[in-house]
Structure formats: structure tokens, C-alpha cells
Amino acid sequence: MRSIIYQALFLAALVFVVWLLVTNTIENLRARGLKSGFDFLNSRSGIPISDTIIDWNPDDTFGRAYFVGILNTLRVGIIGIVLATILGTIIGIARLSSNWLVAKLASIYVETIRNVPLLLQLIFIYAFVGNVLPDQLNPIVIGAGFYLNKSGLIFPLLKLDTAHYIVGGVLLASLVAMLIYNRWAKRRQYATGVAPKRLLPSLGILIVPAVAAFLAMGAPAEFDVAAKTRFRFIGGGSIGPEFLTVLVGLVIYTASFIAEIVRSGILAVSYGQTEAAGALGLTRGQTLRLVLLPQALRVIIPPMTSQYLNLVKNSSLALIAGYPDVVAIENMTMNQTGRALEAILLIMAVYLTISLSISLAMNYYNKRIALKER
Amino acid sequence: MKKLAIAAATVVAGALAAGPALAGKDLDTIKKRGSLVCGVNTGLAGFSIADSQGRWTGIDVDVCRAVAAAIFGDANKVQFKPTSAQQRFTALQSGEIDVLSRNTTWTLTRDAAQGMVFTGVTFYDGQGFMVAKKLGVKSAKELDGAEICVQSGTTTELNLTDFLKANNLSKAKAIVFEKIEEAVSAFFAGRCQAYTTDASGLASTRSKDAKNPDDYVILPELISKEPLGPAIRRGDEELFAIVKWALYAMVEAEEYGVSRANVDQMKTSPNPGIKRLLGVDEKNDMGKLLGLKADWAYQIIKQVGNYGDVYERNVGPKTPLKLERGLNALWSKGGLQYAPPVR
Numbered sequence: 275m276r277s278i279i280y281q282a283l284f285l286a287a288l289v290f291v292v293w294l295l296v297t298n299t300i301e302n303l304r305a306r307g308l309k310s311g312f313d314f315l316n317s318r319s320g321i322p323i324s325d326t327i328i329d330w331n332p333d334d335t336f337g338r339a340y341f342v343g344i345l346n347t348l349r350v351g352i353i354g355i356v357l358a359t360i361l362g363t364i365i366g367i368a369r370l371s372s373n374w375l376v377a378k379l380a381s382i383y384v385e386t387i388r389n390v391p392l393l394l395q396l397i398f399i400y401a402f403v404g405n406v407l408p409d410q411l412n413p414i415v416i417g418a419g420f421y422l423n424k425s426g427l428i429f430p431l432l433k434l435d436t437a438h439y440i441v442g443g444v445l446l447a448s449l450v451a452m453l454i455y456n457r458w459a460k461r462r463q464y465a466t467g468v469a470p471k472r473l474l475p476s477l478g479i480l481i482v483p484a485v486a487a488f489l490a491m492g493a494p495a496e497f498d499v500a501a502k503t504r505f506r507f508i509g510g511g512s513i514g515p516e517f518l519t520v521l522v523g524l525v526i527y528t529a530s531f532i533a534e535i536v537r538s539g540i541l542a543v544s545y546g547q548t549e550a551a552g553a554l555g556l557t558r559g560q561t562l563r564l565v566l567l568p569q570a571l572r573v574i575i576p577p578m579t580s581q582y583l584n585l586v587k588n589s590s591l592a593l594i595a596g597y598p599d600v601v602a603i604e605n606m607t608m609n610q611t612g613r614a615l616e617a618i619l620l621i622m623a624v625y626l627t628i629s630l631s632i633s634l635a636m637n638y639y640n641k642r643i644a645l646k647e648r
Numbered sequence: 649m650k651k652l653a654i655a656a657a658t659v660v661a662g663a664l665a666a667g668p669a670l671a672g673k674d675l676d677t678i679k680k681r682g683s684l685v686c687g688v689n690t691g692l693a694g695f696s697i698a699d700s701q702g703r704w705t706g707i708d709v710d711v712c713r714a715v716a717a718a719i720f721g722d723a724n725k726v727q728f729k730p731t732s733a734q735q736r737f738t739a740l741q742s743g744e745i746d747v748l749s750r751n752t753t754w755t756l757t758r759d760a761a762q763g764m765v766f767t768g769v770t771f772y773d774g775q776g777f778m779v780a781k782k783l784g785v786k787s788a789k790e791l792d793g794a795e796i797c798v799q800s801g802t803t804t805e806l807n808l809t810d811f812l813k814a815n816n817l818s819k820a821k822a823i824v825f826e827k828i829e830e831a832v833s834a835f836f837a838g839r840c841q842a843y844t845t846d847a848s849g850l851a852s853t854r855s856k857d858a859k860n861p862d863d864y865v866i867l868p869e870l871i872s873k874e875p876l877g878p879a880i881r882r883g884d885e886e887l888f889a890i891v892k893w894a895l896y897a898m899v900e901a902e903e904y905g906v907s908r909a910n911v912d913q914m915k916t917s918p919n920p921g922i923k924r925l926l927g928v929d930e931k932n933d934m935g936k937l938l939g940l941k942a943d944w945a946y947q948i949i950k951q952v953g954n955y956g957d958v959y960e961r962n963v964g965p966k967t968p969l970k971l972e973r974g975l976n977a978l979w980s981k982g983g984l985q986y987a988p989p990v991r
Binding site for chain 1 (some may be wrong): 738740790801823825833834
């Protein structure tokens with residue numbers, strides 16, 4: 275009973291303090307002649323944004339700019355998490371390699387990268403990219419419409435028509451079929467002890483129908499290829515050096531932490547497990563895949579979650595390289611409208627939402643792979 | 649990070665300061681502190697830049713010194729706080745700085761809705777473009793398809809999008825950077841084919857950052873009006889008057905031919921206008937009306953100089969910036985610099 279009273283008192287005090295802060299802030303904003311509110315989201319922005327996934331025109335609103343920023347943050351976050359996980363896992367395993375050179379190189383990578391502040395790495399990468407690549411009119415010609423220059427990587431873009439959407443649909447259906455086949459294969463292995471082949475049939479199910487559909491429709495493939503103009507190559511798609519810098523920086527940096535997590539996870543599985551697997555006649559690959567990794571994952575997932583969160587939060591350093599993530603765009607908004615508090619609240623809402631989503635997903639996954647006690 | 653800190657400071661300051669601001673509060677704070685805190689640019693040659701000894705120079709810096717000379721009789725009682733284009737307004741709103749003198753363009757939105765007021769125009773500027781000479785561009789209207797480096801959080805980016813739209817340059821692409829240094833270094837590294845900012849800024853950058861200034865040309869078009877001037881927080885009319893008249897005193901002094909070099913001789917001048925300005929005539933104490941000492945303007949001119957001194961010293965034809973007076977000449981010489989009478 276007493277503890278309930280204390281908790282109620284604490285809650286009341288908390289609510290009071292928050293109320294005091296909010297009302298006082300609003301009062302003082304008014305006293306200083308500062309306008310407040312979120313109405314600016316509907317007004318014309320007039321700002322340029324250099325790198326967008328969806329169409330952007332300076333006539334669009336600050337609300338759309340916010341959305342563009344969120345998409346850019348998600349783009350670098352999602353691609354970054356996938357690549358950092360792959361690179362980190364490879365390096366983590368490499369550090370445990372019995373090959374002396376490979377293990378040492380991996381150690382050097384980890385110790386160098388994770389001990390240098392990310393901000394410096396980003397500045398370094400951006401300067402490197404900016405000074406090493408050739409200028410816009412004399413690009414490195416990779417061939418087939420691919421060019422590399424100070425404007426980044428330029429590539430041909432497929433002109434989409436209905437045939438491509440149909441192929442996409444077929445691909446989606448094949449994906450479902452592949453999953454069903456794999457489930458069947460697993461069940462059969464449990465029932466009979468004989469493992470059906472999985473890799474080749476899976477690939478076959480996935481690719482063959484899509485290719486067949488594509489060819490049946492006459493293989494329409496028209497590309498939008500970049501052409502040289504007075505200042506630079508225009509047309510096709512491009513990945514700017516700003517995005518590349520941020521992506522590469524985040525991946526390299528986060529991978530060094532993930533490598534250590536993977537290594538610790540693998541080391542956490544006792545050597546007896548490897549020996550037992552060897553005694554059962556499993557190959558090295560099978561041992562890693564079937565015995566070590568499933569057990570290691572239980573150790574790996576929780577700290578991995580924090581690395582994913584870090585990666586997304588670190589993406590806010592993107593503005594150093596001129597990549598328009600949500601922070602950069604809200605900073606612009608703040609400056610054009612003077613609504614500092616509102617813009618920062620919007621930024622916080624984005625990171626909070628993304629971080630909580632990652633946490634939720636990872637916690638769910640963690641529960642699924644947790645040791646099932648019988 | 650710093651921005652978040654400033655914003656947090658805004659919240660806390662807002663929460664702690666009880667009741668509405670009283671007139672004169674900011675001036676009282678400045679006097680109590682014994683120095684003026686002035687927000688300046690992180691580095692723009694001719695406007696505000698620190699040398700290797702940490703000594704600040706530039707027009708914007710001299711405006712701050714003039715205000716300090718008027719208030720304290722000592723032009724050195726200023727602390728300079730470098731601010732980025734993005735931080736500057738928050739820094740002013742939150743009370744981190746007293747005066748913002750940072751090549752900031754006076755616009756209606758800033759005057760009306762951002763809790764600040766501009767006190768005057770120290771420099772009439774306009775936005776221009778700089779390109780590498782080898783591209784052979786003669787006019788900004790030829791820039792369709794070019795990548796243009798620009799700093800964010802300024803009127804510059806808004807003018808740029810307006811200009812591109814008005815002239816149908818839809819293939820031009822703005823590459824936006826948070827800090828001016830980043831935009832400049834990206835331009836000189838070849839990331840963009842053009843760089844845009846105020847014409848004075850272009851001249852400043854070209855003289856300071858280009859390996860060979862002759863490799864770059866500033867295009868003739870000015871695409872905007874950019875009256876640059878100091879601003880203060882709303883709600884302190886006394887401080888507002890002082891900052892405003894510190895600038896006018898410098899212009900008025902140039903009009904009367906009172907300069908840093910001859911101000912002591914001028915003290916004995918029979919001209920009643922000069923007597924009023926320099927506070928020699930005790931019956932006509934202009935300083936008192938502003939709440940200052942009688943020799944407030946004398947101290948400004950003696951320690952900082954008149955408007956012409958400041959201009960010639962920082963950005964004039966004999967400096968690396970090589971900017972002619974142009975719009976910034978006195979009204980009597982075909983320019984726009986004009987001061988209401990000190991009387």
C-alpha cells in the first residue's frame with residue numbers, strides 16, 4: 275500500500291515538472307516574439323535537396339521535405355545495416371581464422387577503425403572521394419553506360435513498362451514457392467533423415483519462371499543512358515558521392531564493432547561443440563552453419579541490436595558530407611522558419627520511431643532463437 | 649550536437665526565465681558582464697575571420713567593436729562567438745549572444761517571426777555565381793545542367809531555387825552543405841561546376857581559398873538583394889537604439905570627413921554637426937539621450953574608425969577582396985549608405 279502511495283506521489287511530481295516546463299516554455303516563446311506550432315509543415319519550402327528517392331521540387335512543402343529526409347535516413351540505415359552485418363560477420367570470422375595473415379589483417383582493421391571517431395572517418399572519406407575521382411567531363415568509363423566521376427557513380431536506368439511489373443509479380447510468386455519448397459524439404463529431412471538438395475532447386479524455382487516470363491514477353495529492355503552535356507553526364511540513375519561517403523563510413527565503422535560481437539559470440543560456444551561436430555563427421559562449413567552459429571547467435575543478437583541502433587543514430591553525421599538526411603533537412607527547415615523546438619521534436623520523433631522498431635524486431639528475433647527449455 | 653545543446657539551452661532558458669522580458673534587460677546584462685558577446689561568422693575573409701593569433705578582423709567584427717566602444721568606451725570589450733549559418737538564430741534567441749553580426753541578410757520573416765530585429769545595413773550585397781574560368785561560362789543563365797554548391801540554412805538556397813525556376817534551368821542541381829567551408833572546399837575540389845553565395849563572399853572565398861584566384865570568374869548577374877546587417881533579440885529598445893546609432897555614427901562621421909586619423913584634430917572643429925557627433929558641445933549631449941557617455945561616437949571613430957575606414961581596411965580595393973564601394977558608397981557619392989542626422 276505504502277509503495278503505491280510513493281509511486282503515485284512520484285508520478286504526480288513528474289507530471290507537475292513536465293507541465294511547468296511546457297507552460298513556461300510556451301509562455302516565454304510568446305514573450306520573446308517567437309511563433310510556434312507545426313503549421314509551417316504545410317507552407318512552401320523553396321529549399322533545394324540534392325539527393326532524393328521520391329520527386330522533389332522546391333515548390334513542395336516543408337512536410338514533404340521532412341518525408342524526403344526520413345526516406346533518406348531509412349535508405350542509408352537499411353542498406354547500411356545489411357552491409358555492415360555482412361562485412362562485420364566476415365571480419366569477425368576472419369579474426370578467428372587459423373590463417374595467420376588473415377587473422378592479423380582482420381585484427382588491424384578492427385583496432386584501427388573502431389578507435390578513430392566516425393566523424394573524422396567521414397570527413398576523410400569525403401575528401402578522398404572528392405580528390406581522387408576524375409572530374410565530371412573526363413569520367414572513368416566502366417562501360418555499358420556506367421561512369422565514375424566526382425558526381426558519383428552514374429548508371430543506366432531501365433525504362434519500366436508493364437512487362438517488368440509482370441516479371442516482378444512472377445518473381446514474388448516464385449519466392450513464395452521457394453519458401454514452401456524449403457519448408458517441405460525440412461519436414462522431409464526430419465521425417466526420413468534424408469536431406470533433399472536445397473540450394474539448386476531453390477535457385478531454380480526462383481529464377482527460371484521469371485526469366486521465362488521475361489523472354490516470353492520479348493525481353494523488353496530499354497535503358498535511359500547518361501549523355502555528356504556541357505557540364506556533366508545527365509540522365510540514367512546516379513549514386514552521389516555524399517550518399518556513398520555516408521554509407522561506406524557507417525558500414526566500415528559499424529562492421530568493426532559487429533566483428534567483435536560475432537567473434538565473442540563464436541568464442542562463447544565451447545570448443546567441445548566443434549570437436550563433437552567433428553566426431554559426428556560434419557564438415558567445417560557444416561559445423562559453422564549448423565552447430566556454432568545457431569548457438570553463437572544467442573550471444574550475438576542483443577549487442578548487435580545496439581549496433582544497429584548506433585548505425586541509424588550515427589547516420590545523423592551525414593550532414594558533414596552534404597547528404598540530405600532527416601537531420602540536415604530539419605536543420606534547413608529550422609533555419610528557414612525559425613521553429614527550432616518543433617524541428618528538433620520532429621527529428622527526435624523519427625529516431626525514436628526507427629530505434630524502437632529495430633528494438634522490437636530484434637527482440638522478437640531474439641525470443642525466437644532463444645534456447646527452448648523443455 | 650552543438651545545435652541540440654543550444655536548443656536544449658533555449659528550452660531551459662525559456663523555462664527558467666520567469667515572466668516577460670523587461671525593456672533594457674539585455675543592455676543591463678551586457679553592462680553587468682562588462683563585455684559584449686557577439687556572434688560572428690566562423691571564417692569569411694573581410695567580414696569576420698580570426699588570424700593565427702586569434703585576433704578577429706572584418707566589417708562584421710568592427711561593427712561589434714563599435715558597439716562595445718559606444719557602451720564601454722573600449723572597443724576590445726567584445727567576446728566573439730563563431731556561429732554557423734544554422735546556429736546563428738538559435739544562438740541569438742537563446743541569449744547565448746547579444747548581437748548577431750554575421751553577414752546576415754535582413755528579411756521580413758527574420759524581422760517579424762524569429763524573435764529578432766535588424767538594426768541597419770552594414771553592407772549592401774547581392775547573390776552571385778562563381779565558376780571555373782576554363783568552362784567558358786559568361787552568364788548565370790548558361791548554368792542549365794550544372795551542379796551548384798550552396799550552403800544551407802540561408803537565403804542563398806532560396807534565391808538559388810527561385811532563380812533556377814524563373815529562368816527554366818531545370819537540369820541544374822543544387823548540392824547543399826551545412827557549413828560554408830564544406831561548400832567551398834567541395835567546389836574547389838571539383839564536386840560542383842559553380843558556387844553561389846553573396847558576391848562579397850565570392851570575392852572573399854576566391855582571394856582566400858582558391859589555389860590560383862585567376863582560374864575563377866565571378867559571373868556578372870546578381871540574382872538578389874542582400875542587405876547584410878547586425879541583429880539583436882526583440883524586447884530591448886535601448887540596446888536596439890545603441891546598435892543602430894553606432895552604425896549611423898560611423899556613416900555620419902565619414903560624411904563629415906571625420907576619420908580615425910584626424911578625429912583628434914576634428915575635436916576642435918567649429919562645425920556644429922561634428923561637435924554634436926563627437927560630444928564636444930556639453931549643451932548638446934547626444935550620448936546622454938542613448939544612455940551613453942558624451943564621447944561615445946568619438947570612441948567609435950578613434951578606436952574603430954568611420955564607415956569608410958572600416959570598408960577600406962577590410963574589403964576595399966586595396967585588400968585581397970578588391971571590392972569597389974559601389975552600392976556601399978555614401979549617398980552623396982552615388983551609393984546607398986545614408987545616416988539619419990545625429991541631432
